[in-house]
Amino acid sequence: MATAAPVPSASTGLTGWLAGQVANLGAGAIDLVAGIGDVAIFALRTVGWIFARPQRRDVLIPNFYRIGVMSLPVVALTGLFIGMVLAVQSYAQFKALGLETRLGSVINLSLVRELGPVLAATMLAGRVGSAMAAELGTMRVTEQIDALESMGANPIYYLVVPRFLGCLILIPSLTVMADFMGVLGGYFYSHVLLGIDHHHYWANSREYVDVFDFLMGVFKSLFFGSAIALVSCHHGFHCEHGAEGVGRAATNAFVHSFVLILVLDLFLGIWLNNVHDFFRPEGPRRLL
Amino acid sequence: MTATVTAPAATSAEATPPLLRVEALGVRFGRQEVLRDISIDLAAGDALVVLGESGCGKTVLLKSMIGLVKPSAGDVQFEGRSLLRMSDRHLAHLRTRYGFVFQGAALFDSLTIAENVAFPLREHTQIPAAEIRRITESLVDEVGLSRSVLAKKPVELSGGMRKRAGLARALALDPNLVLYDEPTTGLDPIMSDVINELILRVRRRPNVTSVVVTHDMHTARKVADRVIMLYPLFRLRPGEPQIVFDGTPAELDRSTDPRIRQFVEGRAGGRLMELREEQALADKAAAGDEEETA
Numbered sequence: 001m002a003t004a005a006p007v008p009s010a011s012t013g014l015t016g017w018l019a020g021q022v023a024n025l026g027a028g029a030i031d032l033v034a035g036i037g038d039v040a041i042f043a044l045r046t047v048g049w050i051f052a053r054p055q056r057r058d059v060l061i062p063n064f065y066r067i068g069v070m071s072l073p074v075v076a077l078t079g080l081f082i083g084m085v086l087a088v089q090s091y092a093q094f095k096a097l098g099l100e101t102r103l104g105s106v107i108n109l110s111l112v113r114e115l116g117p118v119l120a121a122t123m124l125a126g127r128v129g130s131a132m133a134a135e136l137g138t139m140r141v142t143e144q145i146d147a148l149e150s151m152g153a154n155p156i157y158y159l160v161v162p163r164f165l166g167c168l169i170l171i172p173s174l175t176v177m178a179d180f181m182g183v184l185g186g187y188f189y190s191h192v193l194l195g196i197d198h199h200h201y202w203a204n205s206r207e208y209v210d211v212f213d214f215l216m217g218v219f220k221s222l223f224f225g226s227a228i229a230l231v232s233c234h235h236g237f238h239c240e241h242g243a244e245g246v247g248r249a250a251t252n253a254f255v256h257s258f259v260l261i262l263v264l265d266l267f268l269g270i271w272l273n274n275v276h277d278f279f280r281p282e283g284p285r286r287l288l
Numbered sequence: 289m290t291a292t293v294t295a296p297a298a299t300s301a302e303a304t305p306p307l308l309r310v311e312a313l314g315v316r317f318g319r320q321e322v323l324r325d326i327s328i329d330l331a332a333g334d335a336l337v338v339l340g341e342s343g344c345g346k347t348v349l350l351k352s353m354i355g356l357v358k359p360s361a362g363d364v365q366f367e368g369r370s371l372l373r374m375s376d377r378h379l380a381h382l383r384t385r386y387g388f389v390f391q392g393a394a395l396f397d398s399l400t401i402a403e404n405v406a407f408p409l410r411e412h413t414q415i416p417a418a419e420i421r422r423i424t425e426s427l428v429d430e431v432g433l434s435r436s437v438l439a440k441k442p443v444e445l446s447g448g449m450r451k452r453a454g455l456a457r458a459l460a461l462d463p464n465l466v467l468y469d470e471p472t473t474g475l476d477p478i479m480s481d482v483i484n485e486l487i488l489r490v491r492r493r494p495n496v497t498s499v500v501v502t503h504d505m506h507t508a509r510k511v512a513d514r515v516i517m518l519y520p521l522f523r524l525r526p527g528e529p530q531i532v533f534d535g536t537p538a539e540l541d542r543s544t545d546p547r548i549r550q551f552v553e554g555r556a557g558g559r560l561m562e563l564r565e566e567q568a569l570a571d572k573a574a575a576g577d578e579e580e581t582a
Binding site: 138139142143144146147148149150151152153154 | 340341351355356376379381382383384386388390391394395397407408411412457471
């Protein structure tokens with residue numbers, strides 16, 4: 001990553017200090033733009049290598065197993081609980097309006113549109129993203145990435161592409177799992193513990209949640225998965241020396257992935273709502 | 289090198305470029321300059337040892353020779369072709385003619401020793417699996433490792449065994465230029481000499497040129513036919529070249545330059561005092577910066 005050197009202040013005193021700060025503001029902005037450009041180039045090279053040469057099965061399968069299969073239990077568990085939590089939090093409000101039978105619609109709509117994909121992505125960033133950054137960071141520090149290059153092998157092809165494909169291909173399954181368990185959790189709490197009639201619960205859900213909502217969540221997850229893989233691998237590749245450097249790469253991988261997931265979620269949400277309105281000009285459905 | 293009309297030897301030398309040419313190389317990381325104006329020509333069959341204290345840029349020089357570090361000035365040419373102007377694909381192909389032995393061996397943790405040694409063969413050749421196994425076994429034999437290590441992971445091996453496995457991997461594609469980064473660091477004296485013996489054996493292979501970066505005088509005397517000594521830039525007087533010595537190991541031993549004598553004899557001299565003064569200056573500068581910011 002290009003690092004702009006901070007500009008030393010030419011004169012002392014308040015004016016000099018202010019001038020230095022303003023000048024360094026520019027350096028910070030340049031660093032930020034250079035950083036984003038760096039990740040973008042990294043992403044383009046990764047995509048290029050997907051098509052340049054097919055991946056080997058014996059490299060792909062273990063990556064898919066670690067990313068997908070091993071993440072399934074934790075994603076299922078968080079999905080289940082978030083479904084129940086939604087029921088707990090919404091019940092009082094809906095009951096006050098006498099609309100508790102509509103609980104299913106709000107729980108399931110929030111789940112498939114937002115919470116399912118975002119939770120699955122957060123879990124993936126925490127469980128897999130930081131591990132990828134730490135693993136690649138250790139490889140950088142112990143010169144294994146240099147060794148790959150010195151043997152004429154491309155580290156992006158060998159290390160990044162399998163992880164990227166794993167996240168991209170498997171995050172929709174994890175999202176569906178989070179959705180499914182959330183729906184189950186919400187229903188369990190609403191019907192078994194709050195005693196809401198299950199016919200009305202499902203009838204309302206069917207009325208307000210359609211295939212588009214579900215597909216919208218799954219579609220968004222593709223972007224989240226790509227972002228997690230690219231950000232985490234990039235942090236691993238640019239890891240600083242020592243145990244502290246590897247630790248920082250792992251932490252930054254999670255924090256930056258998480259922020260990016262939420263930013264992407266906002267913009268994809270706005271865009272997909274417009275797409276929805278384009279195909280369904282009758283306007284948004286009203287819950288209440 | 290300057291070619292003149294009257295010197296046919298020079299003309300023929302111009303026609304066949306050296307195996308590796310480092311030309312006015314400069315490397316800096318951010319504000320820190322590590323190498324300045326380094327020029328080295330390596331003919332096929334040479335065995336060059338680059339000596340120097342820690343932090344003088346030896347490893348950076350070695351990594352520049354294979355294009356792992358991008359220089360900020362100058363050029364590196366392999367058989368007359370610039371590594372800097374080469375496409376990624378061509379550079380990757382050219383690297384099959386290099387063997388790089390890393391300081392910590394840099395074996396892939398997730399692969400067995402057999403898979404590690406066979407990696408370059410699988411990556412660059414279409415040799416059938418049975419033949420790859422045979423080559424791997426003979427490489428492991430050559431570096432004096434038992435065949436039982438083939439199924440083991442690198443973490444199960446000692447430092448000396450890992451270094452030898454790293455050397456076996458570097459030799460897999462029959463390289464023309466073998467680069468060794470601190471090959472004996474962290475090893476006991478006997479294992480260090482085993483590694484020196486192996487470097488000598490590799491030298492005897494046809495068409496092999498070696499570059500060994502080390503601060504081990506024993507290695508330098510044993511394997512080199514040419515020695516270069518680098519000095520840290522910040523300790524040089526203005527205008528002084530960074531290569532403070534270039535000659536044979538025997539000339540190195542006869543040198544009267546106090547900096548070279550200090551290194552060859554391994555004497556601290558006034559270095560502790562110098563380090564303390566440098567640290568005090570650095571602390572003072574840092575305190576000055578803080579004050580200015582406040």
